[in-house]
Amino acid sequence: DAKTTQPPSMDCAEGRAANLPCNHSTISGNEYVYWYRQIHSQGPQYIIHGLKNNETNEMASLIITEDRKSSTLILPHATLRDTAVYYCIVTPFGNEKLTFGTGTRLTIIP
Amino acid sequence: SQTIHQWPATLVQPVGSPLSLECTVEGTSNPNLYWYRQAAGRGLQLLFYSVGIGQISSEVPQNLSASRPQDRQFILSSKKLLLSDSGFYLCAWSVSPLSGSPLHFGNGTRLTVT
Numbered sequence: 622d623a624k625t626t627q628p629p630s631m632d633c634a635e636g637r638a639a640n641l642p643c644n645h646s647t648i649s650g651n652e653y654v655y656w657y658r659q660i661h662s663q664g665p666q667y668i669i670h671g672l673k674n675n676e677t678n679e680m681a682s683l684i685i686t687e688d689r690k691s692s693t694l695i696l697p698h699a700t701l702r703d704t705a706v707y708y709c710i711v712t713p714f715g716n717e718k719l720t721f722g723t724g725t726r727l728t729i730i731p
Numbered sequence: 732s733q734t735i736h737q738w739p740a741t742l743v744q745p746v747g748s749p750l751s752l753e754c755t756v757e758g759t760s761n762p763n764l765y766w767y768r769q770a771a772g773r774g775l776q777l778l779f780y781s782v783g784i785g786q787i788s789s790e791v792p793q794n795l796s797a798s799r800p801q802d803r804q805f806i807l808s809s810k811k812l813l814l815s816d817s818g819f820y821l822c823a824w825s826v827s828p829l830s831g832s833p834l835h836f837g838n839g840t841r842l843t844v845t
Contacts, residue, residue: 653831662841664823665837717827
């Protein structure tokens with residue numbers, strides 16, 4: 622199963638773009654990269670996912686490197702409500718098991 | 732639209748008592764279902780997942796069990812709770828993450844074992 626590596630914490634100034642990196646160097650060709658976030662005391666919230674191409678939705682953008690070994694989640698204009706733990710996960714090939722790492726604790730600074 | 736319901740929202744139980752947490756999904760058929768647990772200040776631990784009625788995969792050997800009596804119902808149980816069972820229990824569903832469908836989480840049950 623592909624594993625992911627994320628920095629344990631990051632700070633970002635309010636109104637600036639928050640760029641959260643994720644390393645998944647053992648990813649295989651048909652595994653998706655998913656991003657979720659968890660605001661304190663709530664269930665995780667789906668943000669975005671991608672396979673090979675960059676993706677954008679109303680919440681964020683996902684940039685996947687050409688070799689697919691890493692990705693970056695971009696929150697274009699961070700607000701205080703974006704303070705949360707952000708999880709990057711990769712779907713394992715051949716089964717439905719989804720495991721979460723420890724994620725990145727993003728703090729938006731006023 | 733699809734919705735997921737988890738109850739109760741909070742629960743305080745004495746050590747040695749039984750547990751039953753229920754999760755139901757509406758608006759979809761044959762979902763994959765998941766139980767996760769999050770201890771205070773920790774990450775998400777996958778406990779069980781199910782790809783169909785009666786099909787349960789266990790990830791953590793402990794005093795918890797799961798059942799899927801109906802297509803959209805997932806139950807987490809214990810015969811005797813331990814102090815270490817305290818935590819935030821989350822149910823989730825997906826169509827199939829292998830095909831690009833994300834997980835959708837419920838609001839969770841905060842369990843305190845005293």
